[in-house]
Amino acid sequence: MAQSDRTGRVPGVLSGYLPLIIGAVLFVGMVLVVPSEVPEGGGGSAGPAPEEGEVGVTASGFGETVELCEDRELQTESVYSPPCFTFTGDNGGETSAGVTADTVDVSYRYLADGHLLATLGALAGIDIDEDAEDLYRTVEGLVDYFNQNFEFYGRQINLERYEAVGSSTLELSGGGRDLAQTDALTAVQNESFADVGNGLATSQVYSEILASEGVVTIGAAYMSREWFEARGPHAWSMFPDCTRVAEVNAQVGIERLLAEPAVLAGGDLQDQPRRMGIIHPNQAEYTQCADLAIGLIEDAGFEPLVQNYTIDLAATESTAASIMAQLRDNDITSVACACDPLMQRALAVLAEQQGYYPEWLIQGVGYIDIDLVGQMIAATAGSQWDRAFGGSPTAASPAWGTSEGYLAYTSVRDDQPSRTVDILYGQLYRLAIGIQMAGPDLTADNFATGMYNYPGGTGYLGSWDFSPDNHTGVIDARMVRWRSDLPSTFNGELGTYYDTGVRFTDPEDLPTQDELLASLEGS
Numbered sequence: 001m002a003q004s005d006r007t008g009r010v011p012g013v014l015s016g017y018l019p020l021i022i023g024a025v026l027f028v029g030m031v032l033v034v035p036s037e038v039p040e041g042g043g044g045s046a047g048p049a050p051e052e053g054e055v056g057v058t059a060s061g062f063g064e065t066v067e068l069c070e071d072r073e074l075q076t077e078s079v080y081s082p083p084c085f086t087f088t089g090d091n092g093g094e095t096s097a098g099v100t101a102d103t104v105d106v107s108y109r110y111l112a113d114g115h116l117l118a119t120l121g122a123l124a125g126i127d128i129d130e131d132a133e134d135l136y137r138t139v140e141g142l143v144d145y146f147n148q149n150f151e152f153y154g155r156q157i158n159l160e161r162y163e164a165v166g167s168s169t170l171e172l173s174g175g176g177r178d179l180a181q182t183d184a185l186t187a188v189q190n191e192s193f194a195d196v197g198n199g200l201a202t203s204q205v206y207s208e209i210l211a212s213e214g215v216v217t218i219g220a221a222y223m224s225r226e227w228f229e230a231r232g233p234h235a236w237s238m239f240p241d242c243t244r245v246a247e248v249n250a251q252v253g254i255e256r257l258l259a260e261p262a263v264l265a266g267g268d269l270q271d272q273p274r275r276m277g278i279i280h281p282n283q284a285e286y287t288q289c290a291d292l293a294i295g296l297i298e299d300a301g302f303e304p305l306v307q308n309y310t311i312d313l314a315a316t317e318s319t320a321a322s323i324m325a326q327l328r329d330n331d332i333t334s335v336a337c338a339c340d341p342l343m344q345r346a347l348a349v350l351a352e353q354q355g356y357y358p359e360w361l362i363q364g365v366g367y368i369d370i371d372l373v374g375q376m377i378a379a380t381a382g383s384q385w386d387r388a389f390g391g392s393p394t395a396a397s398p399a400w401g402t403s404e405g406y407l408a409y410t411s412v413r414d415d416q417p418s419r420t421v422d423i424l425y426g427q428l429y430r431l432a433i434g435i436q437m438a439g440p441d442l443t444a445d446n447f448a449t450g451m452y453n454y455p456g457g458t459g460y461l462g463s464w465d466f467s468p469d470n471h472t473g474v475i476d477a478r479m480v481r482w483r484s485d486l487p488s489t490f491n492g493e494l495g496t497y498y499d500t501g502v503r504f505t506d507p508e509d510l511p512t513q514d515e516l517l518a519s520l521e522g523s
Helices: 020-026 116-123 132-149 177-189 204-212 225-230 242-257 284-299 313-329 341-353 371-380 404-410 421-438 444-453 513-519
Strands: 003-006 066-068 085-087 103-110 156-163 216-218 276-281 305-309 334-337 359-362 388-392 457-459 462-464 477-487 494-504
Touching: 103 132, 103 177, 132 156, 132 404, 132 421, 156 177, 156 421, 177 204, 204 216, 216 421, 225 242, 242 284, 242 388, 242 513, 276 284, 276 313, 284 305, 305 313, 313 341, 334 341, 341 371, 371 477, 371 494, 404 421, 421 444
Parallel strands: 103 156, 276 305, 276 334, 334 359, 359 388
Antiparallel strands: 003 305, 066 085, 388 477, 457 462, 477 494
16 A cells, blocks of 8 residues: 655644445545546546626526516525526527436436445444435435426426446445446436436546536535536536635644644643644545645645555555554644545544544545544544544534425425435535526536526535635535534434534634634533
């Protein structure tokens, strides 16, 4: 397993025990990386995206066949709702591949091994009785909701499920590239306008092929800003781009934490000047973002210990042992693991076994900042996760049955949605915004312009604002600390990421470290 390091000391912080097959499935929607080769004839770039237009108007038809509603401002009561529009006239029929006068074809990649939440539950010792069919059923229900409540100019989203030959298990353990390409080309050959993967997230190679062939893809996880820009109007996601994550974490560290003592560390490390360790996968996209954060921190006068690793799930424990030796040899007080959940868990378990008690700095990637993954880590790592805190773009989990996504689903279906309903809702909401804001002339370019014209919204999923340099819409985050003494609103089990109740867009608005940690001690 390849590994490299840069050694130094810093008063700073940047804000495997199951079979391989289970470990690999865990990464669905987390790391989602296989080498990004595309078939001959498919380029890696889809050209530049259109420029921003006028906020609050459609990209096409406005003032002609499209007008603002006279009886209300918003299309729905949701805080994320686009403006309300009325439409009369001709929608142009076949304006793009996968679009007719009546339908917008959207492909769904049915992966039999692709239910992330059930796997996470198994790792945390929590039974979640769901499978891939529950994901698809929930996506179907949410599509029904958007078809009934949004203005699609005489069209309806037509969800086209196809049985994937690929496997998340193979793709996410470094293989399966050829099968992922086959699946992506199936969506292309079906002439889909857009693709939503399996509803949770899509792998890098799958998304790249779709975008290169002109299909709008929504769901690639934690790609860089440059990756999205290179794919023009065709690549979008509900996960923040790792460029923004790197910038925000570095700024939080520099402005609020770097010069402060490691107050949450334990043993001999407690209250020492912070000495930071940064850990990240060595895949190109993530290395690019990690190097950005490291550069900002070094420019501020600090020098972290940096460890990178190759994602090889069969060697997670041995790699973790090598990284742990470096952390301990350099007296690292604060570990920022921008890595996959199994690596984070392996490190925490080793730290507990060795009597090493650093702070764990949450980076807001890899689903490490959701309660279920926190419960998975805490279940096997003793007291380690009680010292975890940091930044998270992920919203706090609403109590089951109360969220906007849940209520949307149950407004059109009599059964219960998947526990992943809010992730699926956030993804499909982006698709619905783009179709409505594009206007009747639905093309990828108008989809993009429509996204930029969307006025934005703030609610339980955070604040959204799309622009040419932000194709995820995520613009804010919250500061969190792991609390093993409080129950999660997600599943009622002990262990939750407790926050201050306030999300921030500018790290300069954050309180001091002492004020922040005091507020995170509340109940």
